[in-house]
Amino acid sequence: MTMRTRGAGTRSGWARRLRLAAVATALALSAAACGGSAGEGGSGDEVVQLQMASFLSPSTAQGQAISWWIDELEKRTQGRVKVETFWDASLLGAQEVRDGVRDGRVELGNVSYAYTPSDFPLTSIVEVPFLGDNIGAQMEALNSLYANDEAFRSEWENQGLKVLSFIGVPPALTGAKERVTTVDWYRGKTVRASGYFVKALEAVGGNPAAIPVPETYEAMRTGTVQAYGGLILDVITPLSLHEVGGHIHDPGLGHYANSTWVISTETWNSLSPELQKIINELNAEFPDQLIKAAERTEDEACTKILESGGSASIFSPEQTQIWREAIGDTPMKEWVEKARKAGVADPEAMYAQFKNTYDAAKTGKYADYKSGIARCAARSQ
Template identity: 35%
Template sequence: MATTDEAAVVPYKKYEERTERMLKKRLAQLPAALCITAALTIGGVTQASDDWPSMNITFSSALPQGGLNLAFEWWADELERRTDGAITTSRHYSASLMGAGATLPALARQRIEAGYMAAAYFPGEYPLWNVAGVPFQTSDPVAQVRAFYELYQENEAFRAEWERNGVHLLVLQPLPHGIMGSREPINSVDDLDGKRLRMVGYVAAALEELGVETVGLRPEELYESIQRGVVSGYGAWPFDLIPVSALHEVAPYHYDLGFGHYASAAIGVSKRWWDSLDPKVQDLMTEIAEEFMFEAGMPLIVQMEENACDRILDHGGSVTVFSDEDIATMEELVGSASVDRWLAAATERGIDEQVALDFREQFLAKYESHKGEVPYESGARACAAR
């Protein structure tokens, strides 16, 4: 299997000055009470000069460095800087420590302190969170993050979902749109019929309504599976992660099907470990997490998407956006299949049907209330225009 293209990994420090300028601009738009707190983090000033406890945080991810690990990398670097090196991290990528499915039990047992998690990895353990996998419902990264983060604070059933798994939700990763990749060109919706694609989550139900045979594969298996012809591509993948995972090498044709977000991703930490921390440490960790989610993360992700476009086009690949007509056709064909499958799975796992429906309604209402607060243009659509 080919190794990750190092040029595709964009370290956050390269964009630190840009992020600081953006933060200062956003501060001017915040209420005064929020500015007082946020200003303490600008320019590397920590909130206190007290000594911090010395500790090392072990982090595991099944994905390569960069990409969807950006949230942890930024958070961890900031944490080390603001504690003068007292709190450090050991980072394990590409399933070098454990596979994606082992992350949740490892967090619950405190074998690791932090891990990358995607809702679709754990449908049985996180039935409510997996509403993120329903297509045609969200397309604004920060609005999606804000909706889930607020529900974690306010919705008893959603918070209980995390707590019974022994995990504290630390950082939600803003996600670009889910992009389909294929070994062969696809010219219309009809060309999807008969394709065999890697897909997890409830977008799979949508693709199956279009005649696609979906296959569940772990992220670390995907490159080789496409290379060997086990699958002809993947059904949805974050645009910025495509070259980080080197998938453009084996599936050069990329398509925005108009599904919007296909999932939600987060950094979870062991609740047992979290509860043992000094409240002052918890407050600093939360402050940095919120700064990434609501302020610093999007400029970095936009830059990652621009970088992804460069790598894909330089490698001879293409990016195509399906027409509004094709997207409307797909949405009509899919109907309620994805929502129905999500609701059935949630109730099978013990969630009351009305609780599940209320949760989705609250999620979409919160999403709509935050939509457009941070301007965003899909990197895939911008790339297609090139």
Template identity: 30%
Template sequence: MFDGRSNTRRVAVATLTAAALVALSACSEGVVDSGGGGGGDGDSPEVTLTLVTAAVESTPNAAVQDWFLDELEERSDGRIAVERTEAYSLCDAPEIAECVRDGRAQIGVTIPDYTPEVFPSTSVVSIPFLGQNWQAIMHSLHDLHVNNADAQAQMESNGLHHVATWPVGRLLIGSNEPVSGPDDLSGLSMRVSGPLMQQLFENKGVNIQAIPAAEAYEAVERGIVDSMAAGMDFPVDYQLREVLSHWTDPGIGQYSSFGMWMQLDAYESMPEDLQQVVDEVAAELSSGVGAQEFNETAAQQCPPMMEAENVEELSAWDESVTASWEDETGDTLQDAWVDLATEQGLENAQGVLDDYLAGLEEHAVDVDDATLACIDEFQNS
């Protein structure tokens, strides 16, 4: 059966342009200085940044990414240019952080859970039951990496300048049999992302398989897994609706994230006024625009689910079932995150968590949730 996302990846690799290769070679030592005077009068850009990404075109994550890149070029009056490569074309998703750190690219976008040891300060998103509000999470994570010295130091110690981190969407469970509560999870073989989410599901008897998103469809076809715990991207953009017929929201909320960062040397080598442009655009993205861009695109994922012949269920667990599972779990996974982040080198992990929680409360605003809206539409159809 056709795997649209995997095919996209293969085509992207096969059609890598000569221009991208030239840019990659030129950028290997950091920011490209093309020698131009900069400005918007047709001059060459002062700096050219190569992007490597795991955000596939037309997905909500790509919409967030692209707004930042477009605004970066526009607000710098053409002094900054971004060489945009296709998803997975120069570096595979788990390799993107290293590609940026070693200078093969200067902007990276991928899932931090693929290299969790590099991003302990952003993995707070993965603490189950902790975050339901998409906008509050993104805003709090931005503040954390601007105002919390420990989070900032951790990012810089890995040679990165934090731009933004945003949730990938509410977690759905996809399977070929109904899953109406935690007890139905036992015995499933499931693709789950993130160590804390994996621990939560393992405690209910799930056989966890860590599989990159682009390989998820094939993993179901080959019988490596029989279920998914993932966002709406998976049934829609990764085509999993073709092979898994039942999708349900267990109420865990936002569970994983996409991150965007710049190579620290590239950022610091920019003139101060261009650094200010980067930071101003990043702040605006995280304070509301990101949620708008994400949800506008995420809303477009609903029609394919509504029209899918194979999808028999798109539902949500009863709130009491979720609450019972959360009560049973208690604070154990918050404590587990502190221990894990500390092991990964984050100083004062408890203080980072406290600041994150305070940010969630401070920045909580009413925002649309395209997944919940789609569930309601499916239930009422």
């Protein structure tokens, strides 16, 4: 028998409970399969089917890492657990995935907290700039904070979401029609921006423009903006932005966001300890898979940028320091205030824990990591 879902938004509570009960038997069925062929024991054809929604394409680095996780789950449970995937916002839009997972329309999803920032004040810790550019270290720091800090973990689990792994996001890059090597270039320029990059631009005399990502190409083509910012390397080429702003640079602001791979807590709690163990093993391997995928997609993007006549560069430490001094400690103060309002008694200690874990991972486990823009800049010379 194959347990299947009905369309999103039409499932009854009874259907959901039935499916969760089926999930709870998955490991037992998997273990039975290990002892014989699929048809032995009369339960070899039992399949538990989950649903996953993503607003991303499976060709992105995040999409490739999530696809690996799903394929491995099916493999390590001998096909007893299968996941039906809905990519490219075909089932739920980017703003809907969080609610879709927690209310039972899907069991799995990748969530961007940035669409509902007021619900994730602690997770916005990633918006404090100048931490670094090591996505492995970012994932290590966030996953460690989730595992060891009750307040941080509760921010997700109180919303019905169990974090499988945080997903690192590389540094925010800027693209223009000419090479940019100094902070002064931004003064008086209109730049597509979002998130904390808006305030960063304002700090150095730039004019941020809140232009949606899909409209950025036309804005660059017509000269509405002189540059685009807040995007990562392997997003630039799918949007063809290298054709209208092929000189890409990293101003040194560092990480600016993250994404999160989640399962509903209701589904997670229904699983047997053995199946949870399999999933936790996959979660531990997930960051390395993301890094491998990012290397592939970033290098492909770099090739397209350079072959189109573009370039890649990184601001000198002196130029980044100018920007750091212009921004000051405002982002940290704003995060600390949000954390206090969320009930954290000592936000500074939480950030120190986060940064210490990041730094340890950057110099230890992920010491060999090199960002996509750094690799591309080396090729651009």
